[in-house]
């Protein structure tokens with residue numbers, strides 16, 4: 001593994017789940033967990049169990065949890081605590097599942113399956129909270145995410161007031177994270193008003209005293225702000241998480257989705273703060289993609305958790321899903337620069353990854369095919385062993401021959417739709433776009449990301465118009481795909497690109513500032529650190 005400087009905001013599925021930060025609970029001993037059938041052929045599948053209510057409208061509750069986990073690559077089993085009659089207008093009825101039957105469902109799932117994380121939603125009675133606590137003591141899991149659902153967004157009560165005491169006294173002390181919104185936080189604290197970010201901090205500290213390891217107080221309901229600010233507290237430090245407030249009526253189920261996304265990321269091995277950041281990003285992106293959908297006639301509609309599947313060829317198939325966070329620091333090679341500095345493509349790629357590049361593209365305009373394929377084969381091995389995706393510029397034939405992770409094409413190359421036909425569904429396809437119309441076409445063609453530039457003037461690509469920040473912003477705002485900025489980006493201006501704060505701008509692609517330099521590793525490391533600082537600044 002490269003010795004990267006600072007932990008990146010990257011959770012690539014090819015990185016093994018190793019950084020789990022919640023070691024309090026361990027899986028039960030082999031005596032309590034049945035033996036697996038064939039350990040040798042076992043393939044781990046991160047597993048979340050949601051214990052929540054069913055929403056007949058499909059936007060929140062169990063339905064939201066299952067979709068969020070599926071979208072983030074985790075398996076989701078479900079214990080249903082209540083069946084609600086619900087739609088976009090509100091909650092018309094609630095039918096509680098008998099408590100003993102909830103115990104039976106918990107027993108069925110937890111005694112048989114390797115559940116990594118339990119996420120709770122609607123726990124409508126004190127008895128149900130108690131049964132859950134008993135089951136968790138009998139069948140410990142790696143983490144417990146508690147979303148203290150008490151009142152629906154439409155204002156309807158979803159739990160008996162007597163559950164409050166059990167929540168606070170029993171469940172919270174077992175929880176790794178509790179995720180109240182401001183109304184729930186206020187209720188948990190006896191009705192104190194939460195009107196400012198400072199009140200949210202105080203509330204997080206008070207709720208932490210009930211026993212959870214982490215608290216996330218969600219500020220989505222705070223009045224009038226272009227930002228959605230959440231407060232994360234680990235018992236010592238507060239982190240303010242800033243997100244975009246998406247203007248849409250389709251927000252039903254955001255709380256459930258955030259908590260189940262945190263659970264899915266924890267099940268995949270993420271640390272808590274990282275899981276929260278990924279989950280917040282996922283919810284924002286889903287809301288952004290769903291803002292114009294129309295389902296139902298009431299004031300609050302559902303959103304599309306599976307927005308990434310909208311374009312049929314996108315992100316399906318046997319290979320791992322493309323993680324847009326891998327666009328963070330995109331190293332694009334250049335044969336002329338390598339020659340100038342007398343280094344092989346392989347050495348250039350190794351050094352870039354060592355310095356912290358999160359994705360690599362071989363852009364070898366002058367290379368002979370045979371020589372290029374040899375180098376590409378070697379780079380595939382280098383990148384695979386380091387968990388970094390490798391793409392080939394323009395040459396679909398080389399990408400197929402070396403089994404690269406994907407291809408990047410420009411507007412005058414063959415279209416992304418044709419590249420998809422040739423590469424199949426599991427590969428990554430990037431398209432260069434300078435206009436919103438091109439971005440729309442890239443999405444329709446089944447691309448995975450957009451390269452947008454030149455943002456600044458560059459000498460690396462001849463006759464390339466400069467778009468500036470305005471051009472970049474126009475493409476990002478129009479694009480349903482993640483975007484990486486390219487063109488003239490270096491250590492002095494990279495921070496300002498990230499600080500534009502564009503939701504789907506995931507990173508920068510760089511050629512000369514990495515490869516037209518004496519030490520590729522040092523340059524990459526420096527740039528990585530600048531990006532990490534700028535990203536942290538914009539996000540929290």
Ligand SMILES: Cc1ncc(COP(=O)(O)OP(=O)(O)O)c(N)n1
Nearest residue numbers: 408409410411432451452461486509
């Ligand atoms: C990440 C990324 N973005 C844009 C480009 C430019 O690609 P293209 O328009 O095909 O131009 P050439 O690279 O072929 O000159 C890129 N390569 N990578």
Ligand SMILES: Cc1ncsc1CCOP(=O)(O)O
Nearest residue numbers: 454458460487488510511512
């Ligand atoms: C390939 C490409 N596409 C748009 S600008 C550019 C060149 C980027 O190179 P540099 O990072 O050296 O400016």
